[in-house]
Amino acid sequence: xxxxxxxxxxxxxxxxxxxxxxxxxxxxxxxxxxxxxxxxxxxxxxxxxxxxxxxxxxxxxxxxxxxxxxxxxxxxxxxxxxxxxxxxxxxxxxxxxxxxxxxxxxxxxxxxxxxxxxxxxxxxxxxxxxxxxxxxxx
Amino acid sequence: xxxxxxxxxxxxxxxxxxxxxxxxxxxxxxxxxxxxxxxxxxxxxxxxxxxxxxxxxxxxxxxxxxxxxxxxxxxxxxxxxxxxxxxxxxxxxxxxxxxxxxxxxxxxxxxxxxxxxxxxxxxxxxxxxxxxxxxxxx
DNA sequence: AAATCTATGTCAGAATGCTTACATGAGTCA
DNA sequence: TGACTCATGTAAGCATTCTGACATAGATTT
Numbered sequence: 169x170x171x172x173x174x175x176x177x178x179x180x181x182x183x184x185x186x187x188x189x190x191x192x193x194x195x196x197x198x199x200x201x202x203x204x205x206x207x208x209x210x211x212x213x214x215x216x217x218x219x220x221x222x223x224x225x226x227x228x229x230x231x232x233x234x235x236x237x238x239x240x241x242x243x244x245x246x247x248x249x250x251x252x253x254x255x256x257x258x259x260x261x262x263x264x265x266x267x268x269x270x271x272x273x274x275x276x277x278x279x280x281x282x283x284x285x286x287x288x289x290x291x292x293x294x295x296x297x298x299x300x301x302x303x304x305x306x
Numbered sequence: 307x308x309x310x311x312x313x314x315x316x317x318x319x320x321x322x323x324x325x326x327x328x329x330x331x332x333x334x335x336x337x338x339x340x341x342x343x344x345x346x347x348x349x350x351x352x353x354x355x356x357x358x359x360x361x362x363x364x365x366x367x368x369x370x371x372x373x374x375x376x377x378x379x380x381x382x383x384x385x386x387x388x389x390x391x392x393x394x395x396x397x398x399x400x401x402x403x404x405x406x407x408x409x410x411x412x413x414x415x416x417x418x419x420x421x422x423x424x425x426x427x428x429x430x431x432x433x434x435x436x437x438x439x440x441x442x443x444x
Numbered sequence: 445a446a447a448t449c450t451a452t453g454t455c456a457g458a459a460t461g462c463t464t465a466c467a468t469g470a471g472t473c474a
Numbered sequence: 475t476g477a478c479t480c481a482t483g484t485a486a487g488c489a490t491t492c493t494g495a496c497a498t499a500g501a502t503t504t
Contacts, residue, residue: 170425171319171413173432175338178316179359180439181309197460200313214482221317226461228484250469250482274439275309281434287308290431294311296419301318301412335490352452364491366454388452388499 181278188270192263197222199271201230202264205240205256212251239263319416326408330401335360337409339368340402343378343394350389377401 185196194202197220204219205211211219217227231254234240239260242252256264279287323334332340335358342357343349349357355365369392372378377398380390394402417425 169413170417170429170432171323171409172338173429173436174312174316174319175359177432177436177439178312180436181312184439185309195460212482221313223462224483225463225485229460246469246482248470252483271309275307278435278439279308281438282431286431289427291308291311293420293424293428293431294308294315297416298311298315298318300419301315301322301416333490350452351454361492362453363455363493367490384452384499386500390453 181274184274184277185271188274189267192267192270194263194267197226197230198234199264199267201227201234202239202256202260203268205254206261206264209255210253212253214251216254234260315416319412322412322415323409326412327405330405330408332401332405335364335368336372337402337405339365339372340377340394340398341406343392344399344402347393348391350391352389354392372398 182196185199189196189199200220201216204216208215208219213227213231214224216231217224220227222230231240231242235242238257240254241257242254246252279290282290320334323337327334327337338358339354342354346353346357351365351369352362354369355362358365360368369378369380373380376395378392379395380392384390417428420428
């Protein structure tokens with residue numbers, strides 16, 4: 169039953185995010201990617217894929233779209249190894265600012281009926297669930 | 307941040323479910339569909355779609371696959387209206403039994419680090435989040 | 445009764461993401 | 475040094491799911 173609730177909540181959250189980001193010409197996965205790049209400037213494609221819970225092929229096509237729109241940049245060749253460090257452009261950073269504000273409002277709305285103690289508990293409980301499911305394969 | 311945790315948890319849960327169901331030749335959406343049919347025998351395609359958080363087109367293709375495998379049945383024509391009431395076949399029910407047992411183990415593992423009070427709290431908190439996101443368009 | 449609205453099933457096409465596969469660069473070990 | 479392992483980037487094909495569109499059946503309104 170909890171799994172069903174999780175799916176329900178994620179579906180509702182995703183819908184709200186898509187609706188709000190559409191006005192900026194962004195999809196939810198694209199927003200997630202930009203957000204990761206702000207937290208981890210210079211991250212490689214594979215690293216972004218792991219953090220975004222998609223395959224690196226999926227992240228690759230995602231990055232190309234963002235690259236074509238001038239929101240992120242990647243060097244043609246790697247200085248060392250094969251990883252291509254990706255960074256936000258100024259335009260990407262500005263668009264991300266606008267997107268992040270919208271997403272923050274949605275997340276705030278999502279937890280608006282929880283007091284601060286409930287919010288902390290919820291985050292902690294979710295973390296315990298994640299750890300339990302991932303133990304044994306990292 | 308909570309949105310990211312939700313995605314993380316859902317991704318992990320989905321992976322475990324896919325892994326376990328693959329041995330039965332089922333995908334997670336197919337399992338969800340069968341489970342809904344057990345709870346709501348005779349449900350229409352559109353009803354199943356709403357409860358599964360997918361479009362009715364998606365549910366339609368899903369149902370056809372289950373139908374071709376003899377796991378569910380639908381009448382050719384509706385007695386009244388256009389809705390075609392779908393029901394589990396014996397084979398579908400038996401396969402669902404095996405699948406449900408596996409899924410139950412995974413969900414139990416997911417919440418294994420939470421005591422009963424935490425589990426109830428978590429379910430309640432998730433419900434509050436869902437309601438907050440859906441108020442105004444339900 | 446006729447028109448309108450709503451819900452349903454279905455088709456076609458596009459978008460999205462995954463699986464499989466391959467080539468390359470770097471580290472490890474014999 | 476050479477073989478092996480691992481991680482990365484990329485390409486091709488497939489599966490899944492969505493959007494848009496249309497026809498039909500029943501309910502509602504006029």
